[in-house]
Each structure stands twice: as C-alpha cells, then as structure tokens.
Amino acid sequence: MPFLERIGASARAGAFAATFMLLGSCGSPPESASDVLNGGFAELRATAQDVITDPVRQAKYLQHCADLEAALRGFELYTAGFLDRLQRQFTDYDVERAELQALVAEFRERRGQAQRSFIDAHRGMASSVTLDEWGQLWKRQKKLVDALRDASARNL
Amino acid sequence: MHAESRQGGQVLVILLGALFLGAGVAAGSLATGMSLKDLDKGIKALDLGDTREDQARDVISRWEDLARPALKQRKRNVDAIVDLLGEQYAPEEKLRAAFDALQADADATVSGVLALRDELRAALGEGDWERLFADR
Numbered sequence: 001m002p003f004l005e006r007i008g009a010s011a012r013a014g015a016f017a018a019t020f021m022l023l024g025s026c027g028s029p030p031e032s033a034s035d036v037l038n039g040g041f042a043e044l045r046a047t048a049q050d051v052i053t054d055p056v057r058q059a060k061y062l063q064h065c066a067d068l069e070a071a072l073r074g075f076e077l078y079t080a081g082f083l084d085r086l087q088r089q090f091t092d093y094d095v096e097r098a099e100l101q102a103l104v105a106e107f108r109e110r111r112g113q114a115q116r117s118f119i120d121a122h123r124g125m126a127s128s129v130t131l132d133e134w135g136q137l138w139k140r141q142k143k144l145v146d147a148l149r150d151a152s153a154r155n156l
Numbered sequence: 157m158h159a160e161s162r163q164g165g166q167v168l169v170i171l172l173g174a175l176f177l178g179a180g181v182a183a184g185s186l187a188t189g190m191s192l193k194d195l196d197k198g199i200k201a202l203d204l205g206d207t208r209e210d211q212a213r214d215v216i217s218r219w220e221d222l223a224r225p226a227l228k229q230r231k232r233n234v235d236a237i238v239d240l241l242g243e244q245y246a247p248e249e250k251l252r253a254a255f256d257a258l259q260a261d262a263d264a265t266v267s268g269v270l271a272l273r274d275e276l277r278a279a280l281g282e283g284d285w286e287r288l289f290a291d292r
Contacts, residue, residue, distance in 0.1 A: 083186065086186065086187060087186075087187065087188065087189050090187040090188060090273065091187075091188055091189070091289035093277060093285045093286060097270050097271075097273070097274055100270055100273075101270065104263075104266055104270075108259070108263065111259065112259075115259075119248065119251055119252065119255070122241060122251075123248065123251075126244045127244075127245075129244075131244060134244040138244075141241075142238070142242060
C-alpha cells in the first residue's frame with residue numbers, strides 16, 4: 001500500500017511543513033513518527049529522482065533534502081523531551097511562573113535554530129530546481145502539508 | 157486519551173508548519189495533558205463548593221476564550237507561511253517575517269496561559285490542584 005494511504009489519523013507523526021505525509025482515512029494502525037519520516041522522505045526523494053533529470057541539480061536538491069530531514073529529526077527529538085518537561089512542570093503546584101518562562105524561553109531558542117535550518121534547507125531545495133520541477137515537487141509537498149494540518153487540528 | 161496517541165498528537169502539533177508553540181498550549185492539552193473540557197469536568201468533580209468552583213471554572217472559560225482566536229490566528233499565520241513556501245523564490249526576509257509573526261502570536265498566547273495557570277493555582281490551592289492533576 002502506498003505510503004500516503006497508510007497514515008492513520010492519529011499517526012505519531014514527526015514530519016512537518018514542506019514535508020511529507022498524507023492523512024489517510026482508512027483507519028489503519030498509527031505509524032511511529034520515525035516510520036512517517038522514513039516513508040515521507042523516501043517518497044520525496046523518489047519524486048525528486050523522477051522529476052529532476054539533471055544529475056548535478058538532483059544531487060544538490062537531495063543534499064538539501066537530507067539537511068531538512070536532519071533538522072526535523074533533531075527538533076522532533078528535542079520537542080518530545082520538551083513536552084514531557086512542560087507537562088511535568090506546568091502541572092506541578094510548586095513550580096513558579098518564572099521556571100515555566102525559562103523553559104519556554106529555552107524552547108523558543110531551539111525553535112529559532114530549527115526554523116533557520118528549515119528555511120535554509122527549503123531555500124536550497126527551491127534553488128536547485130527549475131520552475132517546472134519546483135511546481136511538480138511543491139504540488140506533492142502541499143498535499144502533505146494540508147494533511148498534516150488536518151491531523152494537527154484533530155489532535156489538539 | 158491514550159498517552160501514546162496524545163503524545164503523538166502533541167509532537168505533530170508542535171512540528172506542524174512552523175515550529176510554533178502557542179495555540180497548542182492555549183488549547184490546554186500541550187501544557188497539561190488534558191483538554192480544557194476535561195479540565196472543566198475535573199474541576200466540577202473536585203466538589204469545591206460554589207464560590208471556588210465558579211472561580212476555577214471561570215479561569216477555564218477564559219482559557220477557552222484565549223484558545224479560540226489563537227487557533228484561528230495560527231491558521232492564518234500558517235496559511236501565509238505555506239503560501240510563501242510554495243513560491244520558488246520567496247524573499248528570505250518575507251519568509252522569516254512570516255515565521256516571526258507566527259511565533260510572536262504563539263509567544264503572546266503562552267504568556268496568557270501562564271497567567272491563567274497562576275489564577276487556577278490560586279483558586280484551587282495545593283491539595284485540589286494535586287487532585288486535579290493526579291494522573292499527570
């Protein structure tokens with residue numbers, strides 16, 4: 001079954017923005033975030049290999065794609081730990097607001113780093129391809145972004 | 157909600173679109189592991205007496221008031237980012253500004269939620285606070 005059809009509504013999805021999964025409605029068991037990332041990036045790479053015929057540009061695009069994946073995986077790992085700490089501290093009566101503010105400030109810093117890495121990788125991907133290639137690649141990515149947003153809304 | 161799926165949803169929410177924080181915290185579940193609806197139910201179950209219950213539930217009501225526009229604003233902010241991401245040569249400064257706007261709104265929401273936490277904490281007191289979050 002294609003990757004895009006396998007993602008369940010509660011998929012433990014760690015993918016993000018210009019990436020790579022579609023929420024299926026088939027009720028399949030949820031996949032791990034790692035599965036989603038693996039499948040999503042594999043699909044993107046395969047699409048790029050089909051669409052970008054020039055080997056030099058293709059290699060460049062794939063390198064930026066790898067950079068994006070690394071940024072996402074690093075931030076996902078950090079975020080999982082952050083959420084644990086946030087909930088623990090938020091629900092601890094003895095924790096004062098200043099401690100929570102410090103925790104959030106730390107998150108903000110890491111988020112900024114991840115954002116910069118993301119933007120750099122995204123721009124690198126965009127600048128590696130022609131307008132026509134970008135149109136085809138983005139069309140795929142946009143579907144995935146929309147599905148992620150739907151899943152996000154359901155999980156709030 | 158099952159812890160695994162809740163955590164999955166949270167991670168997804170956090171990562172989605174723009175590395176944001178605010179709207180998810182506004183909705184309650186990111187910060188507490190409970191939805192605002194469940195928090196409200198939990199407060200009712202504490203049997204606090206009319207005055208304290210009213211105070212605590214008023215905090216939740218205002219938390220909901222904070223969450224609703226925050227979620228709408230997040231949607232607008234993420235829409236703007238996605239539109240820019242789709243442009244092959246969107247100016248970098250525009251892209252960064254769009255992320256910054258999203259994050260500024262998120263940060264303002266988080267500040268509001270932290271203030272509401274203080275109010276809820278005062279309304280409940282230590283014992284009832286710990287009962288409310290006993291499963292966390």
